[in-house]
Amino acid sequence: MPFDLKLSKLEIALLCAGFFLVYFLGMFVPLMENDSAQHASMAMKMVLNNDYLHIFKGENPYLDKPQMHFWLAAFSMKLFGINAFAYRIPAVLLLFLGAFSTKKLAELLYNNKDLAIISAFVFLSAQTIILSAHDVRTDAVLTGFIAFALWQWLKFIKTRKTSAVIFAGFATAMAFSSKGLMAIVIIGACVFAYLIYSRDWKKFFNPKLFIGIFFFLVFISPVLFAFYHQFGTEGIKFILFNQSVNRLTASGFEQNNSDYFFFFHTLLWAFLPFSLLLYLGVFQQSKFFILNKFKNIKNVEFLTLGGFWLVMFIFSFSKFKLPHYLNGLIPVISILTSATLFQLFKDKKFKTIKVLWIIQIVVFLAVILIMSMLAYYFTGIFNIYFFIISTFLFCYLLYYLFKKENLFKKYAVASFIFAISVNVFLNSQFYPVLTKYQAGLKLAEFVNKSNINKDKIKMLTGNETWNVDFYTQRNTDRVAENELKKGDILLVNKEQFDSLKILFSVIRIEKDYRITRLSLKFLNPAERNSQLENMYLVKIL
Secondary structure (H helix, E strand, C coil), rough: CCCCCCCCCCHHHHHHHHHHHHHHHHCCCCCCCCCHHHHHHHHHHHHHCCCCCCCCCEEEEEECCCCCCHHHHHHHHHCCCCCHHHHHHHHHHHHHHHHHHHHHHHHHHHHHHHHHHHHHHHHHHCHHHHHHHHCCCHHHHHHHHHHHHHHHHHHHHHHHHHHHHHHHHHHHHHHHHHHCCHHHHHHHHHHHHHHHHHCCCHHHCCCCHHHHHHHHHHHHHHHHHHHHHHHHHHHHHHHHHHHHHHHCCCCCCCCCCCCCCCHHHHHHHCCCCCCCHHHHHHHHHHHHHHHHHCCCCCCCCCCCHHHHHHHHHHHHHCCCCCCHHHHCCCCCCCCHHHHHHHHHHCCCCCHHHHHHHHHHHHHHHHHHHHHHHHHHHHHCCCCHHHHHHHHHHHHHHHHCCCCCHHHHHHHHHHHHHHHHHHHHHHHHHHHHHHHCCHHHHHHHHHHHHHHCCCEEEEEEEECCCCHHHHHHCCCCCCCCCHHHCCCCCCEEEEEHHHCCCCCCCEEEEEEECCCCCHHHHHHHCCHHHCCCEEEEEEEEE
């Protein structure tokens, strides 16, 4: 049988349909506390107040992330209504732009369309990317613009086209406007890695570069103006300098993470199902460049590996770390991973791919077992139609494991099918059930179905239950206990409920769990109740 890594048109179409289904289903999952629901409520507030220059977290001015993600979400909700689906539209569209840009960047680096297509699918299959499409924060928007920026910067270096440098300046500005200097660090590190190895400095530093800088400055001006309008010169200083310094030093953050290997072991789950191949690629390519003393070799690129090491080095010394900080690097490492598979194929590394394949089969079977246990012990059959589709996909995956196909291609395609199968189940069965353990969501649903006057609903200062804001489509007043009046409806957690000193009657009790921090005890039906806390809706007498 001839060995070939080329995907047929039918295979490409089916994989596109599979990933579209995954991302589409994720758009219907109820919002998760805290960040996703918080960001949605902040964008909603812009819509309700018809004020896009001021950004608030609850009732407090929000001096943290730039406005681009919130503006895009707000404009989407202005057009399509205040709902979770509309909130997610810009993020999902930009992730698709990220996949397309990853493909185009890979084509520029390797001049191989087959490698480029697989790179795009690797990007779409990365677990952290799929998660970011429904647990939407700033990272989905950031990632799409970073991928687009890198494609356009490399296109500019190779062709010196004016259109490329304009788009590069625009995309870099949009990435900066999504999360600040973190975007510049990732884009700058990758471009620098490419230049230092290719020696194409003259192609980069030519008069047209000033056009890109001009458009960058033009397109970051709305964010700078908004920061200045709300916070004055302190806002400008914050977004241009203090924000990144604060995260590097953990200044103002409760979490302080000194684990220098945090992002390396985070990739183990965040880049599933290709994390092992990525580790191998990083090792082999690092070894190659070291043995060749970083000599400039024709048809060899350093953007992906150099960008990876530079970003990982900088981020690893940050004292404030979160897994999704790596999302902006996923386009680059998707290409690196795809290139590793093609290199194994080219070098006929049959023993290596067999070892990888055996480990991958073990991972597949272990996850299928876990999904089965979740369906039996936790979710049941939440949606019969998509449960049947999930079951069919898992069965097809098992069939494909024994299909006669060269191992290199089978490794890639089976991994894509695995990612689709798992996430169709998660997005249609697991997450919809999991989010029912968010008391704020359940209480909002109760309020919407009852005759309660929403204007009477209050929260105590410091109690931020964002789903109540978003799903009741209003900015719930935060008050101190001594400001409460007779007839007010108060939302309180267990600690606040026990300390209330005012007369009240209980209207509704819901069970609550911080679902973004899953534990085995919570997933175990026998121990689940011990992990739940009450949240109350009470009426002041």
